[in-house]
Amino acid sequence: MSNISSKALSSFKYVYLIVFFALLSGIFYPLITDTSFETVISGILVLFLGLAGGVLLYKTTTSETKREIFFVVGFILIGISTYLIFQLTGRV
Secondary structure, three states: OHHHHHHHHHHHHHHHHHHHHHHHOOOOHHHHHOOOOHHHHHHHHHHHHHHHHHHHHHHHHHOOOOHHHHHHHHHHHHHHHHHHHHHHHOOO
16 A cells, blocks of 8 residues: 555645646746747746756765766756757846
C-alpha cells in the first residue's frame, strides 16, 4: 500500500511543477489578450531546462562519482536557459 502512495506522491510533484511553471510563464496572458500559446509553451520548456540544470548542480553535492560532469552540464543547461530567456524577451 505504501508503494502506491509513494508513486502517487511522486507523480503529484511533477504535476505540481508543470502547473507552477505554466503559471510562472504566463498561462493567463494569451487567454486575456487572445494571442497564441506558443510563447507560453516555449517559456515552460525553458524553465524546465533551467530546472534540469539546477537538479544537476544539486547532484554535484550529493554524488561521489561523476561530480565534474554534473557540475559542467548543470551550468551549461542554466546558461542555455538564461540565453533562451533573453532571446524570448528580445534582448539578444
